[in-house]
Amino acid sequence: MSVSLSSLSTxxxxxxxxxxxxxxxxxxxxxxxxxxxxxxxxxxLAVFGLGFMKYGIFGRPTWIGIQHxxxxxxxxxLFLTTLGNTLYFVALSVPLSTVIxxxxxxxxxxxxxxxxxxxxxxxxPSIVPQVAAVLLFVWLFHPQIGLINFxxxxxxxxxxxxxxxxxxxxxxxxxxxxxGVGGGMIIYLAGLQSIPQHLYEAAEIDGATEMRRFLTIxxxxxxxxxxxxxxxxxxxxxxxxxxxxxxxxxxxxxSTLFYVLYLYRYAFEEFRLGYASAxxxxxxxxxxxxxxxxxxxxxxxxYYESGGER
Amino acid sequence: MRHTNxxxxxxxxxxxxxxxxxxxxxxCAVPTASVPADTGGAPALEAVTxxxxxxxxxxxxxxxxTVLDDFTATYPxxxxxxxxxxxxxxxxxxxxxxxxDAPDLTMIYTVEFAPAAAQGALQSLDDRLAAxxxxxxxxxxxxxxxxxxxxxxxxxxxxxxxxxLFYWNMDDFAAAGLDPETxxxxxxDLSHVMSELSTFDDDGHLxxxxxxxxxWGEWMMGTYRNGHDWYGDAMPDSxxxxxxxxxxxxxxxxxLYARGGGWDSVxxxxxxxxxxxxxxxxxxxxxxxxRSGIFTVNIINDQKPDLxxxxxxxxxxxxxxxxxxIQACWNMVIPTNAQNPDEAWTLAKYLSRGEGHLKxxxxxxxxxxxxxDYNMAPHDAKAREKNPYWDDALEVLNGKQVSLPVSDKLGAxxxxxxxxxxxxxxxxxxxxxxxxxxQGEVSxxxx
Numbered sequence: 001m002s003v004s005l006s007s008l009s010t011x012x013x014x015x016x017x018x019x020x021x022x023x024x025x026x027x028x029x030x031x032x033x034x035x036x037x038x039x040x041x042x043x044x045l046a047v048f049g050l051g052f053m054k055y056g057i058f059g060r061p062t063w064i065g066i067q068h069x070x071x072x073x074x075x076x077x078l079f080l081t082t083l084g085n086t087l088y089f090v091a092l093s094v095p096l097s098t099v100i101x102x103x104x105x106x107x108x109x110x111x112x113x114x115x116x117x118x119x120x121x122x123x124x125p126s127i128v129p130q131v132a133a134v135l136l137f138v139w140l141f142h143p144q145i146g147l148i149n150f151x152x153x154x155x156x157x158x159x160x161x162x163x164x165x166x167x168x169x170x171x172x173x174x175x176x177x178x179x180g181v182g183g184g185m186i187i188y189l190a191g192l193q194s195i196p197q198h199l200y201e202a203a204e205i206d207g208a209t210e211m212r213r214f215l216t217i218x219x220x221x222x223x224x225x226x227x228x229x230x231x232x233x234x235x236x237x238x239x240x241x242x243x244x245x246x247x248x249x250x251x252x253x254x255s256t257l258f259y260v261l262y263l264y265r266y267a268f269e270e271f272r273l274g275y276a277s278a279x280x281x282x283x284x285x286x287x288x289x290x291x292x293x294x295x296x297x298x299x300x301x302x303y304y305e306s307g308g309e310r
Numbered sequence: 311m312r313h314t315n316x317x318x319x320x321x322x323x324x325x326x327x328x329x330x331x332x333x334x335x336x337x338c339a340v341p342t343a344s345v346p347a348d349t350g351g352a353p354a355l356e357a358v359t360x361x362x363x364x365x366x367x368x369x370x371x372x373x374x375x376t377v378l379d380d381f382t383a384t385y386p387x388x389x390x391x392x393x394x395x396x397x398x399x400x401x402x403x404x405x406x407x408x409x410x411d412a413p414d415l416t417m418i419y420t421v422e423f424a425p426a427a428a429q430g431a432l433q434s435l436d437d438r439l440a441a442x443x444x445x446x447x448x449x450x451x452x453x454x455x456x457x458x459x460x461x462x463x464x465x466x467x468x469x470x471x472x473x474x475l476f477y478w479n480m481d482d483f484a485a486a487g488l489d490p491e492t493x494x495x496x497x498x499d500l501s502h503v504m505s506e507l508s509t510f511d512d513d514g515h516l517x518x519x520x521x522x523x524x525x526w527g528e529w530m531m532g533t534y535r536n537g538h539d540w541y542g543d544a545m546p547d548s549x550x551x552x553x554x555x556x557x558x559x560x561x562x563x564x565x566l567y568a569r570g571g572g573w574d575s576v577x578x579x580x581x582x583x584x585x586x587x588x589x590x591x592x593x594x595x596x597x598x599x600x601r602s603g604i605f606t607v608n609i610i611n612d613q614k615p616d617l618x619x620x621x622x623x624x625x626x627x628x629x630x631x632x633x634x635x636i637q638a639c640w641n642m643v644i645p646t647n648a649q650n651p652d653e654a655w656t657l658a659k660y661l662s663r664g665e666g667h668l669k670x671x672x673x674x675x676x677x678x679x680x681x682x683d684y685n686m687a688p689h690d691a692k693a694r695e696k697n698p699y700w701d702d703a704l705e706v707l708n709g710k711q712v713s714l715p716v717s718d719k720l721g722a723x724x725x726x727x728x729x730x731x732x733x734x735x736x737x738x739x740x741x742x743x744x745x746x747x748x749q750g751e752v753s754x755x756x757x
Contacts, residue, residue, distance in 0.1 A: 057409045058429035058646075077751075139585050143578045144515050161574045166736065253732050268402055269721060271425045 044284070051278035056271045068278035079279075081254055082262040085170065089258060090237040092174045097233060098226065101181045105188030106218070119189070126183035134246040137176045138163065163248055166255035173256050176243050184229050191225030192218070223302040231294055238287050259283055359389040360650045362657060363407065363416040365397040365640075370675070377670045381660050388653045408432075412645035414654035417468055420456055420638035420714070421721055427459035428718040433644045434462045438655050448663055448681050452711030456639035459716060465641030466662035467680040469671070473604040473706050474531060474635065476625060480618040482507055482598035486520070490618075494521075494599065494625045497532070497562050504569040507598040516571055516579035519597040523566050523576060526731035531601065532559035534635040534712060536627030540727075544715035546757040551727065552745040555629055560741050562627065564734060573735040593617060604677045607697045621699045623706060634709035678703060719755050726751045 012020070026033070051068055053061035072079050108119050125133065140146050141162040149159025162172040195218065203213045241260040244250060250257035250265075263283070267276035366374050371394055378390050393413065395403050401422050407413060408431040418426065426432055439446070446454050449467055457465040480490035486506040494500045500521055507520030524531075533540060538555035542548025550556065570576040583591055590606060591597035593614050600606075601624055610617050626632040642658040644651050660666040663681050668689055671679040676696030678685045685693075685704055694700045714720060730748035733739035739747065 056425075056429040057405060058426065058431040138581075142582055142585060143574065144513075145582050145585075161578065164574055164577050166738075251732065253729065253736060253738065268405060270718075271405060271429060 047277045047280050050274050051281050053274045053277075055274035055277070057273050058271070061274065064274070068275050069282075071275070072278060072282065078254060078257065078262060082257050082259045085255065085257055086238060086240065086259040088170055089174060089177075089240050090234060092171070093177050093237045093240075094230065094233045096174065097178055097181050097184060098229060100178060101184035101229070102188050102222070102226070104181065104185045105192055106214075108185070109189060109192045119186075123182040123186055126180040126186075128179075130180075130242045131246055133179050134176060134243050137172075137179070138247050141172055164252060166253045169248055169252060169255045173240070173243050173247065176247065177237075177240065184233070187229055188222065188225055191222050195221045220303045221305065224304060227294075227298050227302045231291060234290055234294065235287055238283060357387050357389070358650050358653045359391055360414040360653045360657065361391050361393065362654075363393045363395055363404070363413045365395050365400050365417055367394055367397065373670060373674045376674065377661070377666045380669065381657060381666055384660075384665075385656060388656060390657060408645050408647075410647075412647045414648045414650045415642055415644055415657055417640050418465070418643050419640055420716060423456070423465060423639075423641055423643065424459070424716050424720060425718040426643070427464050427716075431646050432459075432464040433646055433648070433651060434464060435466065435644070435655070435658075436463050439463060442659065444659070444663065448683070450680060450682060450707055450711065452634075452636040452713045453639055453680050455713040456636070456716055457641055465643040466658050468640045468642045468662055468667075470636060470639040470680060473678065473703055474601055474624055474637070475604060475606075475621045475703060475706065476599065476623060477592055477602055477606060477619055477621045478503075478599040479592060480620055482520075486598075491620070493620060493622055496625050497627050500599075500625045501562075501566060501569060503599060504566055508570050510571065514571070514575075516575050517596070519570055519576070519579065519591065520599065521566070522580065522591050522597045522600040523563065523570070524601055526728045528563045528566070528601070529556075529560050529731050530637075530727070531624055531635060532562055532627060534633040535559075535624050537629040537631030537633055539633060539712050540752075541715045541723075541756075544717050544719075544756055546753045549749070549753045549756055551730075551752050552749040555627070557741060557745055558629075559627060560731070560734060560745065563731075564741070567735065589613070592619070604697075604703055605675070607699070607703075608676060611696060620702075622702050623709070632710070633712045634706050636711055636713040638714065678707060682707075717756075723752045723755050726755070 015023070050061060052063060052065055054064050054067075055061035104122055108115060108122065112118070140148050143149055143159060143161040143164065146159070146162075148162070152159040160168045162168045199217050199221070200213055203217060208216070239260050240258050241264065244256040244258050244261050245264070248256040250261055259279070260283070263276050263279045266272045266279065362378075364374060374392070378392065382388065382390065401419075404416060404418060404422055405426075407416070408426055423432075438444075446463070450470075453467045453470045456470070457463050457467060476493060478490075478493040483493060483503070484490040486503055488494065488499060488503065494503055504520040507518065508516060509518040511517045530540075533556045536555045536559050538550070538553050538559075540549070540551055540553075540556065542550065567573050567576055570579075579596075580591070583594065583596060588594035588596065590600065590602065590609060592600040593606075593610055607621070610619060623632075623634075642662055644654045644658065648654055661670065667679055667681065668684045671677055672684050672689055673692045676693045678693075678700075679689075683689070685700075685707070690700060697703065717723075726748050730739075730744040733744045733747075734741055
């Protein structure tokens, strides 16, 4: 034992300082890395493999090649519907939550009475359990006694049957999703507060108006944060599930049958884990492609202070 | 102190975005489950603890515990550990349980029973039935059908969703000019009830319903009560969704909704009452009649014993061959990877056809047993005390029973039918077009 300890000590002494620091770094990282390997990378690879197998949770998987993928693209009548529903949600939800979250953060970054209370009030909904929030919205959207249609009625507008009609159910789900906009707002707020004040002071001395300062300082300096929230928002929106699962179960007429809800049905209602795995990988690749595109585009619109270039 | 390789803000944000993206993307993955372990028989002589999963919450949990205490007294060598599953939402637990750490015995609904059977997750009980000389004839035939899978018996019935009864408020029916004793006998009566007893407030919103229609299930019930079976023997050639009797039923339901102000009107009223947690609308006094299971008798006894109600068969259509539909059943099953299948079988027998079944179903809950004899004298005395309409309820069981097919394809087929119904109600399709579409889709599923 003493020999091995001695050998280890000698070996350690031979290592350069940089290498030792690197090893120590990995050592401290190892719990997270092990978690990443076991609970993230392994499931991703396992699901990739299962996508080529007939697997129904109870028996042993059997290899069937690309049959699932062929069926999805040629024989699955709801695949394109669910994809369309999901893209609709992403296209509406991501810009809206980005703009609203950002504007809220800007508003709450100004000095006003009760600032802390407002910040808390806007943030708290994002940590309310999602199921509870959705159930609350089901009531709010009630066509006859819901507060939303009541408010519309005060404005002289006739409120629709939000969750009962295909043309209104998806927008309603988007609106419910905006309930959690406070989560993004907090990140924007942190970003706003890290913008150096001297930039604003210099601009003010140069006579820049408030709008000019917002457009030429705030927005460019916030682009890294906007970029971060955009990426997270796109990925999260593609995985919309709980809202539709609780509020509409995919209806009416499959108008809120989003991709992950559809995948869930195959996996846990029909027990077709192999097919669901293939669906999951298609979603994975789709989201990955979009994420890469956003990353690629970032060099043209994201400004990093440390880099000094656009 | 200055780091030799500081991380720039740009690198940090890129890294953070990339890392978060990877983790979130990973959520696209479908959870995996372990492969079932090999089955092993366990000796029955020594003391054994078995696990039993069920979905009876609330008052029924206590009732079941009483029965299980009796079981333990009868079989002291077997200790039963129960797990109350959440319902709704029990299916996820059952599915993962069957795949991995399975209980020794569990309740399972037909919807999950068929896929589980199709994938070999359940043990055959035929040898056990034969060894114990247990005859399937003891159970009602329609209920027994729900335990069969490709010629094998993979479960024994526990509770069947077989009594879809028609409940009505006798005072309201008398006010509508109908005989309060006979209620609504056919669709014409039901339409009359809907028109006469549905009332609207000043805004045109329903504030009282003559009858509470139950969505696409009303079409299904109507089709069978009009003498038609959608599925036949569940082969492509026998699928008949677009049959004239089915069409007649669908048109009847469309008309029923129209008398309540239409699809949106009825839906909004029911949703509003649901939000107000009114429970059963008829018991709450906002509806005059409803289709419901036999347990509703107990709820009325508990919540509103002075309600002037009666129950009977669901109104039938114009066709003379009315069928009594058995939609599903809660079976008791022994998973393939159960650790103590012998002791599980002892409990299954006790709860499905033994003293436990008689006590739990008939004596405690006052609802018909799965075993025909238990519903007769002298076993039925306590049930008759609780349920003044015992004989009316039994009429459904003694009628012409038809079961929905026990098939792992049934769920997909029912989804098509629900969609076809919605297409009609939302005026996306005509009745003809929706039926024609559903016929093609459902035939394809069973093809």
